[in-house]
Each structure stands twice: as C-alpha cells, then as structure tokens.
Amino acid sequence: MKYAVYQTEIVPASPEVNRKNVSTWVTEIVQQNKPDTIVLPEMWNTGYALTELDSAADLNSQPTKSFLQDLAKTYSINIIGGSISNKKGGKIYNSSLVFNRNGELVYQYDKIHLVPMLDEHLYLAGGQKKVQVFELDDVKMGLIICYDLRFPELARMIALEGAQVLHIVAEWPSARKDHWRALQIARAIENQFFVVSGNTVGSCNGTEYAGESMVIDPWGTIVAAGSSKNAETITASIDLSIVPKIRKEVPVFSSRVPEMYDF
Numbered sequence: 001m002k003y004a005v006y007q008t009e010i011v012p013a014s015p016e017v018n019r020k021n022v023s024t025w026v027t028e029i030v031q032q033n034k035p036d037t038i039v040l041p042e043m044w045n046t047g048y049a050l051t052e053l054d055s056a057a058d059l060n061s062q063p064t065k066s067f068l069q070d071l072a073k074t075y076s077i078n079i080i081g082g083s084i085s086n087k088k089g090g091k092i093y094n095s096s097l098v099f100n101r102n103g104e105l106v107y108q109y110d111k112i113h114l115v116p117m118l119d120e121h122l123y124l125a126g127g128q129k130k131v132q133v134f135e136l137d138d139v140k141m142g143l144i145i146c147y148d149l150r151f152p153e154l155a156r157m158i159a160l161e162g163a164q165v166l167h168i169v170a171e172w173p174s175a176r177k178d179h180w181r182a183l184q185i186a187r188a189i190e191n192q193f194f195v196v197s198g199n200t201v202g203s204c205n206g207t208e209y210a211g212e213s214m215v216i217d218p219w220g221t222i223v224a225a226g227s228s229k230n231a232e233t234i235t236a237s238i239d240l241s242i243v244p245k246i247r248k249e250v251p252v253f254s255s256r257v258p259e260m261y262d263f
C-alpha cells in the first residue's frame with residue numbers, strides 16, 4: 001500500500017483556506033505519486049484556535065464530510081481524514097473521518113483523551129465510543145488522535161482486533177518532540193504493526209508544532225520521516241507481508257498472559 005502524508009502548517013480558524021490547501025495538495029500528489037491512501041493531520045480545519053471554534057468548527061462533520069467524500073471518489077483514493085473540530089449536540093469534538101476509494105465513510109472516531117497542556121479539555125468534549133478497527137483495501141487498520149498515543153491501551157486494543165496498521169493523526173508540539181518520536185516507535189514495536197503518522201508544523205497561539213510525521217515498520221525502523229520544520233509530503237510504500245513474519249520471529253501475541261494483567 002502506497003501512502004502519502006500531508007505534513008502542513010494549518011491556518012488558525014480558517015477552514016475554507018485549509019480546505020483549499022488540502023484540495024490543491026491532493027490534486028498534486030495524486031498526479032505525482034498515485035498513492036493508495038493519504039493521511040491528513042489533527043484539527044486541520046481550524047487548528048487549536050480554541051476560542052474561535054464555536055464559529056469555525058464543522059457542524060455534524062459538514063462541510064468536511066462531503067469535501068473528503070468527493071476527493072476520495074474523484075481520485076479513487078482512501079483518505080485517513082486527520083481530524084476536525086466538529087460541533088455535535090451543542091458540544092465540540094475532535095473528530096476523525098475515514099473514507100474508502102468509493103467515497104464511503106468507513107470509520108468515525110471522536111478523540112477520547114483531551115490534552116490538558118493545550119487546554120483542549122476546557123473547550124472540547126471527549127469521545128464516548130471505544131476505538132474500533134476498519135478496513136481499507138481489505139487491510140485491517142486503526143486510528144488514534146495525538147494525545148491518545150500516550151495511552152498504550154488504545155493501540156493494544158486495535159492490535160488485538162487484528163490491525164496491521166495504526167494511523168496517528170496529530171498536532172504534537174515541539175516542546176515534547178522526543179516523546180512524539182519515542183512513543184510512536186514503541187507502539188510499532190510492542191504491537192508489531194506499521195505506524196503511519198501525520199503531524200503539523202508551524203505555530204498557533206504561541207505553540208510550535210514538531211512535524212516528524214512518520215512511517216515506521218513493525219520492527220520499529222523508521223521507513224520515512226518528515227523534517228521538524230517544513231511543510232512537506234512524506235511518501236512510502238509498506239509491505240504488509242512482513243507483519244506475520246515479525247510476529248512469528250518475536251511471538252509477543254502468543255506470549256501474552258492476560259489473566260496476569262489487572263486492567
């Protein structure tokens with residue numbers, strides 16, 4: 001499966017501008033690279049412009065849902081739609097949408113863990129539905145959003161449901177960039193799946209973002225990575241046949257002793 005990741009700078013509280021940028025990037029990357037699957041970053045419609053979300057956020061995932069649906073269908077690509085600020089029932093969520101090549105919505109998820117260091121919990125509501133696995137091109141996959149990465153339980157649940165790829169969509173600050181790198185590699189090694197992440201660069205309200213979007217294989221090797229400063233596209237083809245081979249060589253899943261774990 002061939003991936004292209006959109007590592008970009010988000011224009012705060014400017015969803016129309018950000019949609020235009022995504023649309024231009026998708027058109028170009030499809031012509032240049034013909035990816036099977038593209039990955040967008042976290043909160044790409046508005047960024048962390050928290051005090052402006054009330055007017056800038058989507059309403060019930062629109063217009064982003066129709067926008068991404070059209071792109072997926074037009075270019076016959078799978079879209080891991082990053083996440084968006086999204087108003088539903090009077091609350092704002094950090095919501096992800098995933099579309100297959102036919103433009104069908106195959107998965108939606110609201111970020112469970114809200115990040116206190118960015119005041120997210122003061123403006124957004126946490127998701128109430130557990131993570132699940134979805135399929136694109138017959139491959140089982142999962143998705144978590146940024147701060148969720150610090151809670152290994154989610155990645156493990158996704159692995160136990162049979163995922164071979166974990167996507168992490170993020171707006172992870174430079175102040176904790178060493179954690180960003182180490183935790184992604186750890187999730188790939190401990191769950192023996194591919195990790196494909198999309199992070200942002202640039203800054204919003206004094207917070208600088210760390211870039212370093214990555215494709216990591218199930219051995220923990222970084223296959224491709226973005227820089228820490230530049231808006232750029234990260235591309236990589238992943239060979240899923242190595243997943244069962246690595247799981248056979250280091251049989252973590254058959255060595256698990258769940259009855260000895262208390263949570």
Ligand SMILES: NC(=O)CCC(=O)C(=O)O
Pocket residue numbers: 042115117118145146147148150170171172173176179
């Ligand atoms: N957008 C985020 O969830 C940032 C997470 C973060 O800053 C951290 O875990 O550190």
